[in-house]
Amino acid sequence: NVLIYERIREELAANKPLRTAIAAGYQRAFIVIFDSNFTTILTAVILIWLGSGPVKGFGVTLTIGLLVNMFAAVFVTRWVFDWLVVKGWMKSFNMLHVFRHLPQVNFLGFWKLAFAISWALILAGMISFVHRGGLDLGKGAVYGIDFAGGDTVTMNFAQRVDEDKLRNALNAAGYTESYIQYQRSLTGGSEVLSIKLPEGAAEKVVAKLQTDFPEAQLKAIGTEHVGAVVGKELLKQALWAVVAALIAIMIYVAFRFGEFSYGLGALISLVHDVLMTVGWFCLTGRTFSMPVVAAVLTLIGYSINDTIVVFDRIRENKKLTGGRLNYFDLINRSVNETLSRTILTAGTVFLCSVALYGFGGTVIN
Secondary structure, three states, X not given: OHHHHHHHHHHHHOOOOHHHHHHHHHHHHHHHHHHHHHHHHHHHHXXXXXXXXXXXXXXXXXXXXXXXXXXHHHHHHHHHHHHHHHHOOOOOOOOOOOOOOXXXXXXXXXXXXXXXXXXXXXXXXXXXXXXXXXOOOOOOOOXXXXXXXXXXXXXXXXXXXXXXXXXXXXXXXXXOOOEEEEEEEOOEEEEEEEEEEEOOOHHHHHHHHHHHOHHHOOEEEEEEEEOHHHHHHHHHHHHHHHHHHHHHHHHHHHHHHOOHHHHHHHHHHHHHHHHHHHHHHHHOOOOXXXXXXXXXXXXXXXXXXXXXXXXXXXXXXXXXXXXXXXXXXXXXXXXXXXXXXXXXXXXXXXXXXXXXXXXXXXXHO
């Protein structure tokens, strides 16, 4: 939606009639929308193909969401605009401007400083990652139950206890890492409480909850242990999924823009974003779980979106200027022209992330 509206604003600024500006805005934005969504769908397909359990489910949900989003953004909003214009209810399209005048920031003028700071932060994060165990599941400090292994205890109950109360009780007992879920089998039957815990904690946790919530009449009906061997296989799948996603996006971008340098640039920026995220995640003392892996893979799909928007404007300006601008000036101009899109798209996603962080519960947090 941001890409479409920004394109319409540019067409209106060129003094085109409203209906013509809307048509041109949708037409010129479609290719970028398709490319950015397709690269994210590529990531989702890889999640489904190489992932397992919650990661595979995440990939399915992501694919459905992207397809529905493209239909709604490209076709439904267009129909609404055309209908309003035909009815005569919409005679103008006034927008607030992020920038009244085109910014003239020399982004590439301080690339050396930005590069040094950025990769220094990544280095700090990677040192933290290695210090907390790196890829060695045996050390386990950086890995959660999903990878390092643990116990899943299933309990019957007479009275349902709110998940937040259960989690608070476990946190107070020192079990800060746990997954709590009420579930029912696909064939129906009574609901059960399932809690995933660190290895060897099942008996103590059951006793603790029975003491804290006697009215619930909790009774353990089964305990299942998942060892680090399974976690090792999950980690292997996750790493292959990341590598496959990066390579697939590089090939697609290089093919779409007709130059290998575009694909290579996209790959390096994605590797940068993944390493930065993983590094800072480690520095904050968090542990990796399957939902976190799904989030990192989703980041790969999202991160490429703005890159494609900038690449598309570089390609467009290259044609318009006939190659008269050198590459530094061409890139600076393109980044400045798409800066409002970057701020708006990143800003809306940031608001969603803040909501997830504050209100999403422990796992989503």
